[in-house]
Amino acid sequence: MNNSEVKLLQGNEVCAEAAIYAGLEFFAGYPITPSTEIAETLSYKLPKKGGRFIQMEDEIGSICAIIGASLTGKKVMTATSGPGFSLMQEAIGYAIMTEIPCVIVNVQRGGPSTGLPTRVSQGDVMQARWGTHGDHAIIALTASNHQDIFTTTVEAFNLAETYRTPVILLYDEVLAHMREQVVIPEPGEIPLVERLITSVPKGTDYHPYFPREDGRLPMSDFGGVHRYNVTGLYHDMWGFPSDNPEITNELIHHLVHKIENRTINITRMKEYYLEDAETILISYGASARSAIHIMEDRRAVGMSIGMIELQTLWPFPEAEIRKKCAKAKYIVVVEMNMGQIVHQVKACVDHPGWVYLVNRVDGNLITPVDIKRILRIIQGKGI
Amino acid sequence: MSITTYLRKRFMPHIWCAGCGNGIVLNSLLRAVEKLNLDRNNIVMVSGIGCSSRMQGYVDFHTLHTIHGRALAFATGVKLARPELDIIVPMGDGDALAIGGNHFIHAARRNINLTAIILNNRIYGMTGGQYSPMTGMDKFATTAPYGTIVPSFDTVELAKAAGASFVARSTVYHVLHLTNLLEKAIKHKGFTVVEVLTQCPTYYGRKNGMPEAPEMMQWFKDHTFQRGTEPKKIEGEMIEIGLFVEEQREEYCERYEKSLQKVGKV
Numbered sequence: 001m002n003n004s005e006v007k008l009l010q011g012n013e014v015c016a017e018a019a020i021y022a023g024l025e026f027f028a029g030y031p032i033t034p035s036t037e038i039a040e041t042l043s044y045k046l047p048k049k050g051g052r053f054i055q056m057e058d059e060i061g062s063i064c065a066i067i068g069a070s071l072t073g074k075k076v077m078t079a080t081s082g083p084g085f086s087l088m089q090e091a092i093g094y095a096i097m098t099e100i101p102c103v104i105v106n107v108q109r110g111g112p113s114t115g116l117p118t119r120v121s122q123g124d125v126m127q128a129r130w131g132t133h134g135d136h137a138i139i140a141l142t143a144s145n146h147q148d149i150f151t152t153t154v155e156a157f158n159l160a161e162t163y164r165t166p167v168i169l170l171y172d173e174v175l176a177h178m179r180e181q182v183v184i185p186e187p188g189e190i191p192l193v194e195r196l197i198t199s200v201p202k203g204t205d206y207h208p209y210f211p212r213e214d215g216r217l218p219m220s221d222f223g224g225v226h227r228y229n230v231t232g233l234y235h236d237m238w239g240f241p242s243d244n245p246e247i248t249n250e251l252i253h254h255l256v257h258k259i260e261n262r263t264i265n266i267t268r269m270k271e272y273y274l275e276d277a278e279t280i281l282i283s284y285g286a287s288a289r290s291a292i293h294i295m296e297d298r299r300a301v302g303m304s305i306g307m308i309e310l311q312t313l314w315p316f317p318e319a320e321i322r323k324k325c326a327k328a329k330y331i332v333v334v335e336m337n338m339g340q341i342v343h344q345v346k347a348c349v350d351h352p353g354w355v356y357l358v359n360r361v362d363g364n365l366i367t368p369v370d371i372k373r374i375l376r377i378i379q380g381k382g383i
Numbered sequence: 384m385s386i387t388t389y390l391r392k393r394f395m396p397h398i399w400c401a402g403c404g405n406g407i408v409l410n411s412l413l414r415a416v417e418k419l420n421l422d423r424n425n426i427v428m429v430s431g432i433g434c435s436s437r438m439q440g441y442v443d444f445h446t447l448h449t450i451h452g453r454a455l456a457f458a459t460g461v462k463l464a465r466p467e468l469d470i471i472v473p474m475g476d477g478d479a480l481a482i483g484g485n486h487f488i489h490a491a492r493r494n495i496n497l498t499a500i501i502l503n504n505r506i507y508g509m510t511g512g513q514y515s516p517m518t519g520m521d522k523f524a525t526t527a528p529y530g531t532i533v534p535s536f537d538t539v540e541l542a543k544a545a546g547a548s549f550v551a552r553s554t555v556y557h558v559l560h561l562t563n564l565l566e567k568a569i570k571h572k573g574f575t576v577v578e579v580l581t582q583c584p585t586y587y588g589r590k591n592g593m594p595e596a597p598e599m600m601q602w603f604k605d606h607t608f609q610r611g612t613e614p615k616k617i618e619g620e621m622i623e624i625g626l627f628v629e630e631q632r633e634e635y636c637e638r639y640e641k642s643l644q645k646v647g648k649v
Contacts, residue, residue, distance in 0.1 A: 026464050047646045052463050052639070057489040061456035064449065068429070068460025071447065072468075076460075094450050222427055222445040223465050229391075229440055231448035240394050240440060241448075 005184040011175040012037035014146045014182050015079070015105060018153035020045060021185070023192055025074040026052045028065035030084060033117040034173040035107035038079035059084035063091040063104065070100050071230065073195060073221035075157055079105035082115060082124060086131070092166050093132035094232045096255060099209070099217060101160035101195070103153075105169040107176045108285075110363050119363030120173040122285055125340040128168045129314050135252055137259035139266060140168040140314040144288035146180040151190060152311060158193040159266060163258055164217050170313060172336070174286035174365050195219055200226065209251075210237040215258055260315055267312035267320065273299065274324055277306030279375070282321070282345055283334035284310040287366050291334045294368035298375070313341065318348035330378055331355045336366055386413040389423070391443050398437055400508075402588075402596030404555040404581030405435050408502055411558055412471070413442070415565035426469045429458040431483060433475035433509045435502035435581075444471075452482030455490045458497050466496070466636035469569060476503040476517040480536055484516075491545035494573045495635035500565070501538060501576065504583035512586030519620075523590040538578040539627050548573035550628040554580040556603035557624065564626060573634050580607075580622065 009017070016038050019027075027046055029039040039055065046053045052069070056062040059080050066076035080088065085106040095102050110116025111123045124131075128140040139159050143152040149171065156167040198218035200206040206226035211217050220226040229239040234248040242248070259266065272295060274280065283291035288309045295307045308324060310317075325331050325345075331354055333342040339357045346352040358374040360366035377383060390413075399405050416426070426444040430436035432451035439446040445468075449457045458472045479487050479501045490497060506524060507513040514524035519535040542550045549571040553561040561579060568575040582588060582599035593599045608614040610625030 026460070028460060047643050050643065054459070054463055056456065056459070057485050060453060061459070061486055061489070064453040064456035065460030065463070068447070068457035068462075069464035070460075072461055072464040074464050090450055091453065222447070222461060223425065223468050225424060227423060227443055227445050229446045229448065231440070232450055233448070238393075240391075 003186040004189070007182055007184060008179055009146065009182055010037055010177055010179055011146055011149050011171060012107065012177070013041050014149045015153050015169070015171065016041035016045065017184060018150040019077050019103070019157070020049060021150075021187070021190070022154040022157035023075045023194075024051060024077050024157070026066060026069040026076040027078065028054045028056050028062040028069070029078050030056055030059045030062050030080065032059070032081045032084045034109055034176045035079045035081045035105060037176070038105060038107070059087040060091060063088040063102070066102050067091060067095050067098075067100050070102050071222045075101075075161070077103040077105065079107065081107050081109050081117070082111045083113070085124060085127065089131040093134060093136065095166040096132065096136045096138070097232050098230050099164040099255075100166075100230075101164055102166045103156045103160055103169065104166055105171065108170060108172045116363045118173065120286060120336060120365055121361070121363070122170075122172055122287065122336040122340070124170060125313055125335075125337065128170055135256065137256045138168060138314050139163065139165060139259060139312070140170050141312055142170045142285045143175065143311065144285055144309060146175070146182040148311065149175065150182055150184070154190050154192070158191075161193045161195050162216070163262075164219070165259065168314075170285070172286050197221070198226065207237040208239045209235060211254065263315040263317060264319070266315060267317040269311055269317060269320065270309040271306070271324065272309075273306035274308070275306075276304050277328060279303065279305040279330040279332060279379070280325055280328040281305065281307040281332050281334055281371070282310065282341070283307065284313065284341070287334045287336050290366050290368045290371060294371045294375070297368060298372070310341070316344045316348070321345060322348045322350065325349045329354060332358055332371075332375065332378065334358045334366060334371055336360055386410070386417050389413045389416065389443055391441055394440055397441055399434060400585045402582065402584040403434070404504065404583070404596070405438060405502060407555040407558060408435070408473070408500065408561070408579050408581060409438050409441070411562040412500070412565050414562045415569060418566050419569055421469055421569070425467070426471065427458075427461055428471045428473065429454045429461065430473050431475070431478040433478045433507070435473055435475045435504075436478060438473045452478055453486060454478065455483060455486040455497065455499065459490060459493075459495055462495055462497060463636060463639065466640070469498075470496070471498045471500065471569065473500045473502060475508075476501060476505060477507050477515040480538065480541075481516045488541070488545040491542055491547040491574050491576070493635040494546055494548050494632055496572050496574070498568050498575045499577070501578045502581050503538065503578055504581050504587055505535070506583050506587040508583045508586050512590060518587075525586070525590070538576070542576040543628055546574070547576045547628065548630045548632045549575040551576070551626045552578045552580070552622070552624045554603040554607055554624060555582065556600045557607070560624070567626070567629070571629065573630075573632055
C-alpha cells in the first residue's frame with residue numbers, strides 16, 4: 001500500500017514537513033521574512049508530535065538553544081534569513097568546533113543589510129562558506145523545486161548526524177513562497193541516519209572527542225552516564241581546553257578533513273545532456289529553474305547545450321566539475337548574486353577564461369530570456 | 384562525602400589569579416550541591432566566556448562552556464529538551480548583563496527553571512581590566528583612564544522587573560550566607576538569580592585603590608547590610624544583601640508540558 005501523500009505547499013511548509021519526517025524534535029527560531037512560515041508551521045505541528053518549539057528573543061538565542069538541545073540527544077533545527085543568519089555566525093562556528101549536529105535553514109533574500117526582505121537573492125553562498133571566523137569546513141545544500149526541498153532537508157539531518165556538524169540549507173525567497181506539488185514520502189522511504197551513541201559502558205572513561213577508526217565520534221547525551229566537557233576552545237579528547245600545538249594542529253585538521261576528504265560522498269548534483277554539450281550551464285536553487293527552461297528551449301533549436309544543477313554548494317565538488325566541464329567551450333554560471341559560485345567554478349576548471357556569469361540582482365527571479373540574451377553575446381551571435 | 388569528589392582534579396591547577404574570589408563561589412556552590420545530595424548525572428553546568436565562566440571545566444557534572452553572553456540561551460535549549468535536569472549557569476557581570484543582557488531578561492520573563500549565578504567583580508578580568516556594566520561611576524579601568532561616567536545596573540531590581548521568581552544577593556565574604564542562598568536557589572522552581580559580589584584584586588582592585596584581596600573582602604563586610612536591617616552610616620555606597628524575591632510561580636517547562644497535553648500528542 002502506498003501511503004505517500006500529494007500536497008500543494010509553499011517551499012517553507014515543505015521544509016517544515018521534511019524536518020518532521022527526518023525526526024526533528026526541537027526547533028528554536030525568531031520571526032524573519034521570508035523564512036517565518038517554517039517557524040509558524042512547526043509551532044503548530046511539532047507539539048502534536050511531542051516535540052519542542054520555542055520562539056527565542058533573537059536569532060543568536062535561537063541557534064544557541066538548538067545547540068544546547070542537540071546535546072541532550074535531540075534532532076534540532078532553526079530557520080532564518082540574511083540578517084538573522086549574520087547574527088548566528090558565531091554560534092555556527094561553535095557548533096563546528098564542538099561537533100554538535102544541527103540544521104540551519106537560511107531562506108535567502110536580497111542583501112546587504114535589511115536589503116530586500118520580500119525579494120529573492122542567492123547572495124549568502126559565500127557567507128554560508130566563510131561567515132563564521134577561523135578555518136573550518138561546512139556543509140551547505142540547496143534545491144530548485146519542492147520535491148527536492150523535501151529530500152534535501154531530510155539529507156541535511158542525515159549529514160549533520162553522520163558528520164557531527166552543522167548543516168546549512170540555502171533556500172531562497174522564490175522557492176520559499178511559491179506553491180508547488182510535492183509528494184510526501186511514506187515513512188521509511190527515505191532512510192534516516194540516527195545519532196551514533198557511544199557503546200562505552202557506565203564507569204568506563206568516555207572520550208567525547210576521540211574519533212573511531214572510521215573518523216566518526218560517538219556521542220553521549222547530556223543527562224546520561226558520561227559527564228564530559230564541551231568547549232569552543234581548542235580541546236583535547238576529554239573536551240578540555242588545550243593550546244598544546246600538537247592537539248590544536250590535529251583538531252583543526254580533523255575538523256576540515258572529516259568533510260573535505262569526503263566531498264565525493266557528501267555532494268550531489270543533477271546532470272543534463274553533458275555528453276555532447278559545448279555549452280554547459282551551472283546553476284542551483286530558483287535560478288536553476290530558468291536555466292533548465294532555456295536549456296530545453298535551446299536544445300529544441302539544435303544547440304548543443306547541457307547543464308549541471310548543484311544540490312550541494314559546500315563542500316564544493318571541484319573534481320567533479322572539472323571532469324564534467326573538460327570538453328565544454330562555454331561554461332555559464334547562472335546565479336542571483338554579483339558572482340559567488342562562478343569564482344569557485346573558475347578556480348577548478350581547466351580554462352577559467354571560458355567561464356561566464358549570467359546573473360540578476362534586482363530582486364526579481366532571473367528569467368530564461370535573461371539567460372538567452374547573455375548566451376547570444378557569449379557565443380558571438382549579437383544581442 | 385567530601386566536596387572535592389565534585390572536582391575534576393585532572394584539569395587543575397585552575398586558571399584563576401591568586402586572590403580571586405571565583406574559587407570561593409565554587410566552594411559555596413559545591414557545598415550547596417552536596418547538602419542537596421544531587422545526582423551528578425542530573426546536573427548540567429552551562430557557562431559563557433570570562434574568568435568565572437571557566438568554573439564549569441573543574442566540576443564533574445555535564446559541562447558546557449559556550450560563547451560570550453549566550454550561556455542562558457544554550458541553557459534554555461538544554462532545559463526545554465530535558466526539563467528533569469538541574470541546570471546551573473555561572474556568568475560574569477559582563478557576560479550576563481552586557482553582551483548577554485537580552486537573554487538574561489527573557490530567561491527571567493519566561494521563568495524557566497535555571498539557576499543563574501552572576502559573579503560580579505565589576506570588571507572584565509579575562510581581557511585585562513576593562514570597565515563592565517557593573518563598574519559604576521567614577522571608577523577606573525584600563526578603558527576608563529579618566530574614570531567611568533555611567534552608573535551600574537542594580538541586578539536585583541533588573542531581575543525582579545524582568546520576572547525572575549527567585550532573586551538574591553550575597554558576597555564572597557559571607558560564605559555561609561552564600562551557600563545557604565545557593566542551596567535555596569537550586570531547589571527553587573523557576574528562574575533564579577543569585578548575584579555574588581566577588582573580588583578581582585588583579586584588575587578592579589589594583590585600579591581602584593584596593594590591590595589586595597583581603598581589603599576587598601573587608602570592603603564587602605563593611606559596605607553591605609542584611610535585608611531588613613538598618614545600613615551603617617559610613618562613607619561610600621552600602622549594598623543590601625539577602626533574599627529579595629522567592630515566589631512560587633508556574634515554571635516555563637511545566638507550562639509547556641501543559642500546553643502539549645492540550646494539543647494532544649499524535
